[in-house]
Amino acid sequence: MKPFPIFVGIAAVALVVAHYLIFVTVPMEVRMGPVQRIFYFHVPSAMMCYLGFILCFLGSLGYLFKRKTKMDLFALAGAEVGLLFGLVVLVSGPIWARIEWGTWWKWEPRLTSMLLLVLIFMAYWVLRTYGGRGEGVRRFAAVLAIFGTPNILFVRNAVKKWRGDHPDDVVTTLDPDMKMTFYVCMLIMLLLFSLLMITRYRMHRDARTAQAIRRRLGRLGGL
């Protein structure tokens, strides 16, 4: 049996376990109450978003220096999966903020820098999706990813540097049961991230192969 479906099954079971931990076993947070449970998906999603963009950065760097198509496809898959988790962060965060801050959105350093980071990679994705398949587009997108990724440093340090309202370094202050749930959710998100990354990469690789065959058929007069 192929390993990929086994991992999909494991991920599905793990997600059920994560929800059981989040909604049933984890203790209620004393100040924020139930809405604090958003944290168990919100923070791991942010980490996966950074990971996706860092992989996109590495793939883009590899593509620019080695000109290997695999690197380019890897970068694209990283950006797409990173964007998915970035959207999860930007959607779940304001729902928490509505209760905690009394407003959906604040132009606060962490939120603003995160929004900018996601918008940079949104631009990358739009460029890759609608900009054509030429070499120039791929190179331009790679440079965009390379210059966009260091913004993660700004997002990570925004709260300390500009004294934002967003909680920072919360994990170290967590109760042990909450910490355990958090780490379990982190692992599960990593599994989900890996599966999505592999799937997107394979899909783009197949599309690239189909494109090459189509070109060959065109030369042979079969199209």
Added chain:
Amino acid sequence: MKARLLIPLLGMFAFGGAMAADAGAPATPGAATGLNAPAADAPPVEKKAAPAAQPVQVPKAAPKGAMAAPADKPDAAPQFVRDPALEEMRYQHLWVAYGAIWLIIFFFVFRTWRQGERTAGELEDLKQRLADLEASDDRG
């Protein structure tokens, strides 16, 4: 071209790294920027650290919205415990958040699956056509 790319990139990382190293230092009034500068006539505001997450022991039979702080923490989060309407709203926001998260993830997974199926089908079809064409060329 590579060198031209590397120089500004290293600069960005150096700037980000310097910012990260500086982030731990307490901000001084002289270092205040436009983002955090206090008003000229206002006293400087002392930022409070985010409070540590503390669990409340919830009795298993307790109805939703009637959660209580443990007896040994009499002053724990009074605003959280005593307002059932706020409690209800907090639960609603929790469901909406997880609903939205899963809607986004399922949409992405579904779209990936549909695209993957379509691409794999197209690839098979093209491979078949190429094989047929090459076979007919060999016969010719």
